[in-house]
Amino acid sequence: MSSLDFIIIFIYFSVLVVIGIIGTIKAKTSEVYLLAGRNLGVFMVFGCLTAVFLGGSSTIGSAQLGYESGFSGVWFVFSMGLGITLFGLLLLKRVMGFNLMTISELLGKLFNVESKLVGAVISAIYALMVSVTQVIAIGALLSAIFNWDLILSMLIGGGVVFFYTILGGMWSVTMTDIIQFVIMTAGIFLIMLPNSLSAVGGFGELTSQLPSSYFDFSAIGFKEIIKYVLTFTLGMMVGQDIWQRFFTAKNLKTARTGGILVGIYSFLYSMAMVIIGMCALVILPNIQDTQNVFSSMAFETLPTGLLGIVFAAVAAAIMSTASGTLLASSTLIAKDILKDHFFKGITDRQFLLLSRGTTMIISIIAIIIALWIQELLVAIDVAYALLAGAIFIPIVFGLFWKRATAKAAFYSILVSSAVVLGGLAIEGLSSSNPILYGIAANIVVMILLSLTDKTNKGNREVREKMEASS
Structure with a gap:
């Protein structure tokens, strides 16, 4: 990578830090800190929902699946987007009537405090583990780009994400998500995909170079498709990180429209990523570790400057998921466990401080776990x-x-x-x-x-x- 590529990535990280500092001023109430004031429009809701579920595993994993199996690799990411869309169409209207902040809060309203508590624990652990995997992913990316030690890379990458999340909460996360959504979209659709297709001589040449099974959406097998739907579609429908984004919308119509757009975008994004992986198979047929398909293709096909933008796009995908899931986990713990059971009757100002403190503690725990395992485990x-x-x-x-x-x-x-x-x-x-x-x-x-x-x-x-x- 050239000096220009490094400068682009440095500027991107600096902007995120500045947004975190501004977020400290903007997030003056718990509702702004946790839900951005429930006042976002369609584009903001759509961008934030997309950014939170398209993480490092979605981006890098889809290119890997494209390299290994072709079009059928779209089911990985599309099943996630499908879950978000189905939640918006089937459950959202009933859920929004409760004026919630968390998914476990709904369990409490429908059932009892015991259901609420156990739901909060399970949902918080889920969100924390997603955040941990993103810290590992951003560490691996920075280590590859700058040739840093992996531990140092995780501390810096995770530190930047958690810095702006702790300070500004959902306000900062929303602002950074939109920036990251734009960078992701431009980096993948306007730079990486066209350059990959150009490198193989166009889509027609790609079809002639690969077996027909690579253009079959069912090639991975019915069992694997069912696995994706059961794991990711249902999981997304009851994920706190997803619900929290829907709750930021100014009304039901806005939230539902954003959810529908996510389903469409998830298919387009996953198609772009698997095609990039398929192009890599033609140009670089001997990649041993297929997790490196995307980065290998980027280094092979992109010129100076564009390489920095594309790696910033990958960083954006990772960091947006890390911040969203971190805030989801801390919200569940701060509201449904600490406030409801240990700090009853506190003022909104005190709850805001409790939320920030909880986010900071969960950030530290996430980094410690990431440093401990140092690989994307199951x-x-x-x-x-x-x-x-x-x-x-x-x-x-x-x-x-x-x-x-x-x-x-x-x-x-x-x-x-x-x-x-x-x-x-x-x-x-x-x-x-x-x-x-x-x-x-x-x-x-x-x-x-x-x-x-x-x-x-x-x-x-x-x-x-x-x-x-x-």
Whole structure:
């Protein structure tokens, strides 16, 4: 990389730090700090939703899948975007009527404090582990670019992200997300994709160089597609980081439109990334570690200046996910655990300070875990599996079935969590079957306990009021 490329990346990081400092001034209430004042328009909601779920694994992983299997690699990212769109179309209207900040807060309103607490713990762990993987990813990227030690790279990359998140909360995260969304879009669609296709002689030449299976959307197999849908589509529908972005919208129509646009964009983005990976297979057919497909292709095809922009785009994808999931985890802990159980009756100013302090502590924990494991482990798969297997069913039953009870929700979460973890231990951490087992156990416990529990009329009344207002 040239001096110009380094300067571009340095300027990008400096802008993020400045936004964090400005965010300290802007975020004067807890609602602004956690939800950006609930006043964002369609483009802002769309950009923020896109930025938070398109992380390093989505970008680098899609290029890797394109290199290995072609078009069918789109299911990885598209299944995530599909989950966001389905949440906007199917659940959002009912959820927004509660004026929530967190997903576990909904469990508390529909059921009881025990369900709320266990939901907060599971959701917070999920968000924290996603943030950890992004710290590792940004560290690996900076280490490759600047030839720094990996630990130093994680400290600097993670430090910048957490700096602006701690200071400005959702206001800073929103501003940086929009910048990162624009950089991601320009870097991938306007620079990397055209240069990759040009390097192989165009799309027509690409089709003649690769086997027909690379242009088959089902080539990875039905089982793998189902795994993506179960893990990522359901996981996104009940992810705190996703809900928190929807809650920043100024109204339901704005939020729903943003969610629909995310589904469309996720397909286009994943197609762009897998095509880049396919082009890499033609130009660089002997890449040993396929996780390096994207970076190898960038170094091979991009001139000075453009290389810096594209690596800034990858950094943007990673950092936007890291900041969003960090804030999601700290919000769950600050509001649904600390405030509700240990700091009852505090003022909004005190809650703002508590939220900032919690975000700082979670940041430190995330960096420590990242430094400890130093590689992208399957912990993220476990987190998604728990989220989809344990939280999805109670939320859906609570919103759509009047007879669902608090006792049933609490025990269904506990039982399904145990089933998912047990299944992963027996069948392996990459298996999607434990999610199915968890969902099945969840449904059975929810129905059986709800039908035999006659003590929870209050929760039925809550749902009836919700339906009347929706």
